[in-house]
Amino acid sequence: MEKFISHTGVAAPLRRSDVDTDMIIPADFLKRITRTGFEDGLFFGLFKDPEFVLAREPYTQASVLVAGPNFGTGSSREHAVWALQDFGFKAIISPRFGDIFRSNSGKSGLLTVQVEESEVVALWDLLDADVGLEVTIDLEHRTVSAGEWSTSFQIDDYTRWRFMEGLDDIGITMSHDDDIVTHEAARPSWKPATLGR
Numbered sequence: 001m002e003k004f005i006s007h008t009g010v011a012a013p014l015r016r017s018d019v020d021t022d023m024i025i026p027a028d029f030l031k032r033i034t035r036t037g038f039e040d041g042l043f044f045g046l047f048k049d050p051e052f053v054l055a056r057e058p059y060t061q062a063s064v065l066v067a068g069p070n071f072g073t074g075s076s077r078e079h080a081v082w083a084l085q086d087f088g089f090k091a092i093i094s095p096r097f098g099d100i101f102r103s104n105s106g107k108s109g110l111l112t113v114q115v116e117e118s119e120v121v122a123l124w125d126l127l128d129a130d131v132g133l134e135v136t137i138d139l140e141h142r143t144v145s146a147g148e149w150s151t152s153f154q155i156d157d158y159t160r161w162r163f164m165e166g167l168d169d170i171g172i173t174m175s176h177d178d179d180i181v182t183h184e185a186a187r188p189s190w191k192p193a194t195l196g197r
Contacts, residue, residue: 001108001109001166001167001168001171002109002166003163003164003165003166004090004109004111004139004163004164004166005138005139005140005164006136006137006138006139006140007063007064007090007091007111007136007137008134008135008136008137009062009063009064009090009134009135010058010059010061010062010063010064010132010133010134010135011062011064011065011066011093011123011127011133011134011135011146012053012054012059012062012064012065012066012127013053013066013123013124013127013128014053014054014065014066014067014068015053015068015124016067016068017068017069017070018068018069018070018073019067019068019070019071019072019073020072020073020074020075020098021072021073021074021075021076021077021079021080021098021101022074022075023043023045023046024042024043024072024080024083024084025038025041025042025043025044025077025079025080025083026041026044026045027077028041028044029041029044029079029083030077030079035082036082036086037086038079038082038083038086039083039086039087041079041083042054042083042084042086042087054087058131058132061088062088062089063088063089063090063091064089064090064091064092064093064135064137065084065089065091065092065093066093066094066120066123066124066127066135067092067093067094067120068094068095068117068120069094069095069096069117070094070096070097070098071092071094071096071097071098071101072092072094072097072098072100072101072102072105072112073098073101074098076100076101076104078104078108080101080104081101081104081105081108081110082108084110085108085109085110089110090110090111090137091110091111091112091113091137092105092110092111092112092113093113093114093115093120093123093135093137093144094112094113094114094115094120095114095115095116095117095119095120096114097112097114106159106162106163107168107169108168109163109166109168111137111139111163113137113144113153113155114153114154114155115144115151115152115153116151119144119151122149123135123144123146123149126146126147126149127146130147133146133147134146139155139160139163139164140164142154142155142160
C-alpha cells in the first residue's frame with residue numbers, strides 16, 4: 001500500500017450516522033473477484049438522489065469523507081473499504097467506526113480518523129460555509145486541520161507505523177524475505193516448500 005504521512009484534499013460532509021457496510025456497497029456488487037472496480041456500487045442507493053453530497057461538485061473529487069457516528073458498522077465486507085478507495089478516498093473522519101471496518105481499512109490503506117463528535121459537527125459547519133474546503137490529515141503529528149480549525153486524533157502506534165511505512169500484511173511478510181529464504185533453504189527437500197523458492 002502507499003505510504004501515508006499526510007494528505008490534503010477536498011472533504012465531503014456526509015451528515016449521516018449509522019452508515020453500515022451494506023449502505024456503503026450493497027451485496028449485489030460483491031461478485032467481482034478482483035479488488036478494484038467497486039466505485040460504481042459505492043452508496044448506490046444514495047446516488048439515486050441527485051442532491052446526494054457525493055453526486056455534486058466539487059465533492060465528486062473528494063478524498064476525505066467526514067461522516068457521523070458509527071460509520072462502517074454491519075457485515076465484515078472488505079468491499080466497502082475497496083469501494084471507498086476506488087472512488088478516491090484516502091481517509092474517513094468519524095466519531096466512531098465499526099471495529100471490523102476499521103481493521104479492514106487499516107489493512108488496505110484507508111485511514112480511519114476518529115475524533116470527538118463535536119469536532120465532526122464543527123468541521124461539517126466549516127465545509128458547508130466553504131464548499132470545496134480542503135482538509136489536511138497529518139499522521140505524523142496526529143492532527144486534522146482546515147483553515148484555522150484543528151484537532152488531534154488518536155491512533156495506535158502499530159497502525160500508524162504501518163501507514164507511514166506503507167506496509168500491508170503482505171508487505172510486512174515480504175520485509176522478512178531473507179529470513180524466509182534462509183528457512184526454506186534449510187528445510188529437508190521432502191517437506192512442502194513455497195513454489196519458486
